[in-house]
Amino acid sequence: MSKPQPIEYKDASPEVKAVFDDIMQSRGLPDVNNFWKHLANDPRGLKRTWESVKEVMAPGALDPMVKEMVYLAVSVTNNCGYCIASHTAAAQKAGMTPEMFGELMGVVGMANETNRLVNGYRVPIDPQFE
Numbered sequence: 001m002s003k004p005q006p007i008e009y010k011d012a013s014p015e016v017k018a019v020f021d022d023i024m025q026s027r028g029l030p031d032v033n034n035f036w037k038h039l040a041n042d043p044r045g046l047k048r049t050w051e052s053v054k055e056v057m058a059p060g061a062l063d064p065m066v067k068e069m070v071y072l073a074v075s076v077t078n079n080c081g082y083c084i085a086s087h088t089a090a091a092q093k094a095g096m097t098p099e100m101f102g103e104l105m106g107v108v109g110m111a112n113e114t115n116r117l118v119n120g121y122r123v124p125i126d127p128q129f130e
Contacts (some may be wrong), residue, residue, distance in 0.1 A: 006037035016040045019047050026054065035082065065094035073108045 009020055009031065020040070023032050039046040057067055068091035075083035088101070096104075117123075 004038055004041045006034055007040035008037065012040060013043060015043045016046060019043075019050050022054075023050060033086065035086070063094075065091060065096055068094050069096060069100070069104055073104060076105070076108050077112060 007016060009017065012020060020032050020036065023036055024030065036046065036050070039049055057064070057071075062070075068087050072084065072087040072091055075087055088096075091101075
């Protein structure tokens with residue numbers, strides 16, 4: 001099987017164009033990014049993923065910047081370079097400062113370190129946390 005290629009708007013099916021149109025309109029963009037173009041190889045998966053992202057990342061109890069920073073933190077932990085770049089840009093656009101980014105990376109690094117220590121030592125959960 002060859003490497004999946006991105007689907008450009010001009011080559012997209014009407015079903016894919018409808019999702020691309022919604023993404024561009026919702027985000028105020030002239031085009032969709034590579035993530036969506038690659039997901040367009042599976043139109044149903046593209047639509048499902050976009051609908052989920054749109055719902056989860058919508059303003060709610062957490063503001064958009066916090067949601068982007070959480071997404072960024074998880075992306076760093078999962079070592080997703082694409083997601084790190086994309087969600088760093090989105091978090092900055094939503095108001096994340098360089099100082100906030102630095103603190104976030106400190107928290108991510110510390111959480112990963114202590115999580116591994118807990119797993120390695122097989123630390124039991126304290127009763128007051130149950």
